[in-house]
Every structure is written in C-alpha cells, then in structure tokens.
Amino acid sequence: MGQNLKSRERLRPVDLARGHGLSTQAVRNYEEAGILPAAGRTPHGYRTYTPVHAQALRAFLALVPGHGHQTATSIMRAVNQGEIDDALRLVDESHLQLLDDRRTLRAVESALRDLDPTPVTASDAGSGPDGTFIGPLAGRLGIRPATLRKWERAGLVRPRRDPRTGYRVYDAADVRDARLAHQLRRGGYLLEQIAPLIAQVRAAGGLEPLEAALNDWHDRLSARGRAMLAGAAELEAYLREAG
Structure with missing residues (x-):
C-alpha cells in the first residue's frame, strides 16, 4: 500500500x-x-x-x-x-x-621483481659497445634466436639493424623489453597480452618510472x-x- x-x-x-x-x-x-x-x-x-x-x-x-x-x-x-x-x-x-586486470597487474609486478638486474654488457661474447646481437641475448635468456625474431614481429622488441652487416643489434632498452617479455611468457601470458604492457614500459621511459604508473594502476583498480x-x-x- x-x-x-x-x-x-x-x-x-x-x-x-x-x-x-x-x-x-x-x-x-x-x-x-x-x-x-x-x-x-x-x-x-x-x-x-x-x-x-x-x-x-x-x-x-x-x-x-x-x-x-x-x-x-x-x-x-x-x-x-x-x-x-x-x-x-x-x-x-x-x-x-576487474579480476583479470588485477591478475595482469600482479603478473607485471612479478615480472619486474624477477628481472635479472645484471645487464648484458660489451664483455658478453657477441656484444659490442652499442648493444648485443641476437645470439648472445637469446643465450642469456635461455631461448632460441627464432623466439626473439617472433617477438620482434609481435612488437615486443625493436632492435635496429647494423648498417654494415644487417645484423640485429639490441640496445639496453631492447634487452629490458626482452627480459620482461620472457618473464611474462613464463607466466603464461600470450604475445598479444604482453605487447601493450611492453608499450607501457616504453611510454613510462623505463622500469623505474613505471613504478608510479603501477601505483596509480593499483589505486584505479581499488577505486573501481x-x-x-x-x-x-x-x-x-x-x-x-x-x-
């Protein structure tokens, strides 16, 4: 009534x-x-x-x-x-x-924690002062060179080409991206899921600036x-x- x-x-x-x-x-x-x-x-x-x-x-x-x-x-x-x-x-x-977004955030954080802090340097076989080549980098990560080429086609790494030899040369940012991609692949993520995360790292200017973005990501998920x-x-x- x-x-x-x-x-x-x-x-x-x-x-x-x-x-x-x-x-x-x-x-x-x-x-x-x-x-x-x-x-x-x-x-x-x-x-x-x-x-x-x-x-x-x-x-x-x-x-x-x-x-x-x-x-x-x-x-x-x-x-x-x-x-x-x-x-x-x-x-x-x-x-x-929302749950999937939380899992993605945890995967990124875990991948960043597990990254090998030791960079590939010119002292590594097959490396030069301006970067490293595909063989040494693949060996360092424990993957095949063909895997790195596949990641390149997916946009996960963007090595330049040596103008004299045509060989791929991976600079420090490329090595960072390859390591991050490797950790995420080990976590079961697909290449198409990894690509936008790598793009976020590049946009942030590296891993350290990404920490602020991750904190903001946490806050936004909590707010949602x-x-x-x-x-x-x-x-x-x-x-x-x-x-």
Whole structure:
C-alpha cells in the first residue's frame, strides 16, 4: 500500500536532475535510452516521474564509475525490460574483467621483481659497445634466436639493424623489453597480452618510472572495486523499489 502510494508520487524532470548536476534534457535522454523506465504523462503531455525513477537514476549514476557508461546502460535496460538474469550476468562480467586486470597487474609486478638486474654488457661474447646481437641475448635468456625474431614481429622488441652487416643489434632498452617479455611468457601470458604492457614500459621511459604508473594502476583498480560495491547497493535498492 505504502509503496503504491509512493510510486504514484509525481516528480518533474527537474526534480530528478536537481542534486545530480544534470540537465532536464539529460534525464529525458536517459529515459529514451531505456536507463529509466518510461515516464507517465499528464493530460497536457508533460512527463511525470516517481521515486522509482529517482532510484533508477541513482542506480545508473552509481554503476557508471565501476562498470563504465555502456555496461551501466545495458544493465539498466535489462532491468527495465524485466531481464534481471541478463543484468546480473553483465555485473558478473564486469567483476571478472576487474579480476583479470588485477591478475595482469600482479603478473607485471612479478615480472619486474624477477628481472635479472645484471645487464648484458660489451664483455658478453657477441656484444659490442652499442648493444648485443641476437645470439648472445637469446643465450642469456635461455631461448632460441627464432623466439626473439617472433617477438620482434609481435612488437615486443625493436632492435635496429647494423648498417654494415644487417645484423640485429639490441640496445639496453631492447634487452629490458626482452627480459620482461620472457618473464611474462613464463607466466603464461600470450604475445598479444604482453605487447601493450611492453608499450607501457616504453611510454613510462623505463622500469623505474613505471613504478608510479603501477601505483596509480593499483589505486584505479581499488577505486573501481569500491565503485562496483556502491553501484551494487544502489542497483539492489532499485530492484526492491521497482519490485
């Protein structure tokens, strides 16, 4: 009885928009996108909303930080269409993605910890003052030269060519990338998964600057996890309100 009375309470678009920093047009857009259930209409054709719509808006806005706009939209559409299992599956998939991201971060951290701190130097056989050649580097890593060539095709290492001999020459950054790729491969990661991680190391300017990026990565994953908890609470409140 109380819920029926509450659901009949009329709210204007501005009532929903107020407090969330939204425009009334944004509220109407959310309704048209299926994020909010369909609004009622006055005899003059004006939209009227209820506390159920207000809770739907709170749920959507709480879901966005953890799941992203597109997934949050899909979750709300599924709920409003009565497809609760589909909505919960989408939530589960986001949690799985977060877990996979955490595993990737741990793999990178583990690979960095396990890197051999001793660089390949000119004293190594087959190395010169400007870098090392494919044979000595492959031997140092315990892999075949063909593996290094495969990694090169995948973009994991980018050796230059000696202008006189045409031989591949790996400088210090190439050796670093090869070592990191080797550790990640030992951890079971595929080449296509390793390539963007190597790119992050290059963009950071090396391993030491990457530490700040890893700390930031930790913080962002934690923020996503907490945002998912907040979104789940508001979604559950909406399910109760709409039910």
